[in-house]
Amino acid sequence: MSVLTAENIGITFSQRSHPILENINLNLTSGSITVILGESGCGKTTLLNILAGFQKPTNGVIKLNNVPLHGPDETRAVVFQEHALFPWLNVEENIAFSLEIKKVPKALIASQVERILKIVGLSHAAQLNIWELSGGMKQRVGIARALISTAEFILLDEPFAALDAFTRENMQKLVLDLWIEENRSFFLITHDIEEALLLSEQLIIMQANPGRISQRLELNFSKRYRNGENIRSIKSDPEFIELREKLFAQLSHNIEEGYNA
Numbered sequence: 001m002s003v004l005t006a007e008n009i010g011i012t013f014s015q016r017s018h019p020i021l022e023n024i025n026l027n028l029t030s031g032s033i034t035v036i037l038g039e040s041g042c043g044k045t046t047l048l049n050i051l052a053g054f055q056k057p058t059n060g061v062i063k064l065n066n067v068p069l070h071g072p073d074e075t076r077a078v079v080f081q082e083h084a085l086f087p088w089l090n091v092e093e094n095i096a097f098s099l100e101i102k103k104v105p106k107a108l109i110a111s112q113v114e115r116i117l118k119i120v121g122l123s124h125a126a127q128l129n130i131w132e133l134s135g136g137m138k139q140r141v142g143i144a145r146a147l148i149s150t151a152e153f154i155l156l157d158e159p160f161a162a163l164d165a166f167t168r169e170n171m172q173k174l175v176l177d178l179w180i181e182e183n184r185s186f187f188l189i190t191h192d193i194e195e196a197l198l199l200s201e202q203l204i205i206m207q208a209n210p211g212r213i214s215q216r217l218e219l220n221f222s223k224r225y226r227n228g229e230n231i232r233s234i235k236s237d238p239e240f241i242e243l244r245e246k247l248f249a250q251l252s253h254n255i256e257e258g259y260n261a
């Protein structure tokens with residue numbers, strides 16, 4: 001089992017006097033699903049960039065199985081909020097791109113792409129151009145590109161922010177299905193309290209100025225989905241609603257405190 005660890009992560013940007021992140025400690029184990037929830041500007045994307053190896057922290061270290069990591073590598077793949085797809089390539093070419101670069105044999109690429117298209121429900125759209133896709137389909141291509149890699153850790157930065165409520169719930173279902181079927185670790189940033197509650201085994205709540213972890217919750221709503229309960233039934237459960245309202249009140253209090261600071 002692999003573990004990606006953030007140890008005492010802090011970062012201060014040179015043009016700012018105060019730290020953006022301070023003393024962040026995290027453990028992501030393979031097969032787990034972790035969600036980060038926090039107000040705008042508390043440093044969620046910065047933390048994801050540090051975990052991905054795109055950004056170097058000022059303090060602390062990212063480790064994989066206790067070995068320090070010093071940049072991006074094949075163990076971590078990122079799905080961005082903006083789909084970051086290549087508009088001049090069609091759906092299957094976008095998904096195949098990273099394998100083409102590595103000069104993987106054509107037949108192997110074709111079978112991998114076919115497998116991943118099936119997993120994300122896009123087999124019918126393999127030949128479509130990117131501009132012919134809906135927002136949800138584009139985000140499926142983004143996820144497919146991460147899944148075709150061998151990355152054990154899939155890091156998703158607010159992947160569904162731009163989607164309507166129905167498509168969003170469809171995508172939440174896709175993430176849960178992938179988590180159940182693929183033995184990988186998912187780390188997802190969201191602003192959406194319902195999404196955070198539904199998708200996380202480990203829910204990390206962050207506060208701003210400096211960005212820090214204010215709370216960690218172990219939740220079982222995702223496990224209830226794994227055990228066969230449907231998403232609407234979970235989201236309308238009184239326990240879910242009570243926790244949603246509690247977190248809403250808590251986060252709005254944090255934001256008001258931030259305004260008054």
Ligand SMILES: Nc1ncnc2c1ncn2[C@@H]1O[C@H](COP(=O)(O)OP(=O)(O)OP(=O)(O)O)[C@@H](O)[C@H]1O
Binds near residue numbers: 013020038043
């Ligand atoms: N490279 C950088 N240089 C200077 N400041 C930066 C840099 N990257 C991020 N910041 C600042 O760090 C803070 C945290 O930004 P970040 O995007 O990580 O927050 P966030 O919680 O993801 O926000 P949102 O939810 O709005 O996307 C912001 O004030 C941002 O302006």
